[in-house]
Structure formats: C-alpha cells, structure tokens
Amino acid sequence: MSSPKEIMRENLWTNNPIFMQILGICSALAVTNLMINTLIMTLGVVFVTAMSNLTVSLMKSLIPRKVRMIVQTLIIAFYVIIVDILLRAYLPDISRALGPYVGLIITNCIIMGRAEAFAQSNPPVLSLWDGVTSGMGYMGVLMTIAFVRELLGFGTVLGFPVLPSGFEPWIIMVTPPSAFFLLGIIIWIGKTIMNKEGATA
Amino acid sequence: MNKQSLPYTIGFTFFISFLFVLFLSFAHHTTAPRVERNREVTRQRSILSALGVETSGPDQIQEAFREVKEIEREGITLFRLDDGETGVYAKEFIGSGVWGPIEGVLAVTGDLARTRGLEIVDQTETPGLGGRITEGWFKEQLRDLRIVEGTIRVAAPGEGDTDKENGKIDAITGATRTSERMGVIFKNELERIASALGVEL
Numbered sequence: 001m002s003s004p005k006e007i008m009r010e011n012l013w014t015n016n017p018i019f020m021q022i023l024g025i026c027s028a029l030a031v032t033n034l035m036i037n038t039l040i041m042t043l044g045v046v047f048v049t050a051m052s053n054l055t056v057s058l059m060k061s062l063i064p065r066k067v068r069m070i071v072q073t074l075i076i077a078f079y080v081i082i083v084d085i086l087l088r089a090y091l092p093d094i095s096r097a098l099g100p101y102v103g104l105i106i107t108n109c110i111i112m113g114r115a116e117a118f119a120q121s122n123p124p125v126l127s128l129w130d131g132v133t134s135g136m137g138y139m140g141v142l143m144t145i146a147f148v149r150e151l152l153g154f155g156t157v158l159g160f161p162v163l164p165s166g167f168e169p170w171i172i173m174v175t176p177p178s179a180f181f182l183l184g185i186i187i188w189i190g191k192t193i194m195n196k197e198g199a200t201a
Numbered sequence: 202m203n204k205q206s207l208p209y210t211i212g213f214t215f216f217i218s219f220l221f222v223l224f225l226s227f228a229h230h231t232t233a234p235r236v237e238r239n240r241e242v243t244r245q246r247s248i249l250s251a252l253g254v255e256t257s258g259p260d261q262i263q264e265a266f267r268e269v270k271e272i273e274r275e276g277i278t279l280f281r282l283d284d285g286e287t288g289v290y291a292k293e294f295i296g297s298g299v300w301g302p303i304e305g306v307l308a309v310t311g312d313l314a315r316t317r318g319l320e321i322v323d324q325t326e327t328p329g330l331g332g333r334i335t336e337g338w339f340k341e342q343l344r345d346l347r348i349v350e351g352t353i354r355v356a357a358p359g360e361g362d363t364d365k366e367n368g369k370i371d372a373i374t375g376a377t378r379t380s381e382r383m384g385v386i387f388k389n390e391l392e393r394i395a396s397a398l399g400v401e402l
Contacts, residue, residue: 064204070214071214081228088236169329
C-alpha cells in the first residue's frame, strides 16, 4: 500500500490526471478562460473526488459487483448535485457563469477513475486523501492554463487588471482552441522534465 | 447473506438510490427559498440597472425596487420609475442571438425620445467576441442615447462614437453578427414598448 506522501507525489506529478493520464480534458478546454470560474469549478472537483472516494471506500464491501459502477456514478452524481445546490444558493453569480459545467463534473473521468482504481480497494482515509490530491493535480494544471488565458485574453489576473491599458487582448486566448494549445505545451513541458528526472535517477 | 444474489442487488440498488435522493430532496428543499430570492434579486438588479439606478447588495436592491411600479399594457409588462417628467419604462426581452437567446432589459423615457439603459441578463454568444455585449462599454452606449427615426443603429465598424444625439452605437469588432442581432432586438423592443405606451416612434 502506498504512503500518503507517495500518493500525493503520484497524483500531483508522476501520475497527474491531466498530463499523464490525459483525463478531464473536456473541462480543461471549456472552463479555463477566467481564473475565478476555474478555481470554483476545480474546488468542486476536489470536493466531489474526495467525497466520492471516501463513500465508495466505506461502502465497498456492501456494493454488489454487478452494479458497482452504476452505484459509483450515483455517488458521484449525488455530490455534484450537492455542489450545484450550494453554488446556486450561496454563490449565484458564479453558478450562472459556470452554467452547465458544474453538472458536467459527473462526466469527469478522473472521479470515476479514482473511485474504480483506488477507492474500491483501499481504506477510507487513504481514499479520501487520494481524492483530494487527484483533484489538486487537476486543479494545478487547469489554474495554470486559466492564468495564461486570462492574462493574455483579458489582461487581468483573478479579475484585477495587471497589464497596461494599451495592451491589446489576444482574442484566441478566450476561445477554447487556445486551451488546446496550452494543454499540449504543458504536457510537453511536464513529460520533458519527467524524462530528464528519469534519466538522472 | 450472499451479496452477489439478485434479490440483494435489487434491494441494495433500490435502498441506496432512495437514500441519496432523500438527502438531495432535503438539501434542495432547505435552500429553495434562498435560490428563489437570489433569482428575484438578480432580476430586480437588472431592471434597476437598465433604469439607471445603481445598487449594491440584496437589501439595497430590494429597497430601491419598491420605487418601481409594474404595469401591464396591451399584454406587455413594463416597469415604470417616476423621474418627475415622462417617467422611465423598462421592458424585459428575449431576442435571438447567434448561438442562442439573448435575455436582457431595455429602458427608455416615457416619450420614447431616449433610451435610458441596457442590461444583459443571459446570453450564450462567443466569449470575448459577441459575449462582450455584457461589458460596461457596450451597455453604456445605450445610456441616455437619443432614439432617431424610431430605432438604434448599430454601426460597423465601430468608430469610438461618443455622440449621444445621433441614435447610433458602435458594433463589436469581430462580432458583426451579434451586433446585427442586437440591432434587430432594439428595433423590435422599441416597437413593442411604443405600442404598449401608445406613443408614435
């Protein structure tokens, strides 16, 4: 069994859901043009991944094998709807800005992937930690993409203007293709560093 | 008990679904009044903003909205704010955008000589292009603009036009079709308000 430190290193770096497992790409393209929206959405993913991992791990001995995956989907959908309800009640402006993407957290392969690959065969606390760190690995990459897109697309960081008033925004940065290119660049950089680490190890 | 048997599988699936749905119903029920209040406050804030009343915070919005009278004429709902002259009238609209409906509020003076303001409530235009109809500079063009020949012309290409007497606003660069749709929405809504108020355009 892996230690919490190893799990963190794997989920944040050596087995990062985005640039190693290439999971959760759809939302990486769709909700990364403003950092605040990306932050709230990825916090939602951290919460859902952590809680669904914990719940699946607690219930794993009770779930019949035949309906294992449909029950995991039910658990994930439950936490996603909870996030949606909380956003609509307490952060209505962000809820409106995120629109259908909150509901689409259900379809994020990272969550199902961790429930099936980790929580199904590990103890509850470790599964919770695996969910938190997997979500954070996803958050780290998306926030990096969002930072570049918001900076060059709007001239702002978290809504605060940081570039001079004469700055001409890059229109491509607010449209999804820019996220596609940035994601490619991040995967390239990440893999290059990892290959170098592997060569020196 | 055999956890892989059919009766257990059916019983477990039924029970777990019931339990999660029960929790969700409870969460939805307890936050429903807050969600409804948020929705109403957002609507009131949009109407007030179009009428030229700046507010902040739900309490101030609800307080300011008490001055607004809802009236219905010719089957059209208008919101009237007394300004000591002809009155200012706001109308909610849903018009056709490029990718989906554009919802908003348009406010005009009672004699239809000038617009008072525009607020966009919801839209699905291209982010960074047509989506810029929600930006302050675009909406501010409709603040106290003279209505010429019963319409508002959306002129492309934009020329940085600041003249409030020529009945013209700048189109958005790179979003010609959204700008055209906005022109059609303005024309239709002005006609509807004119018919409701019984005023010649």
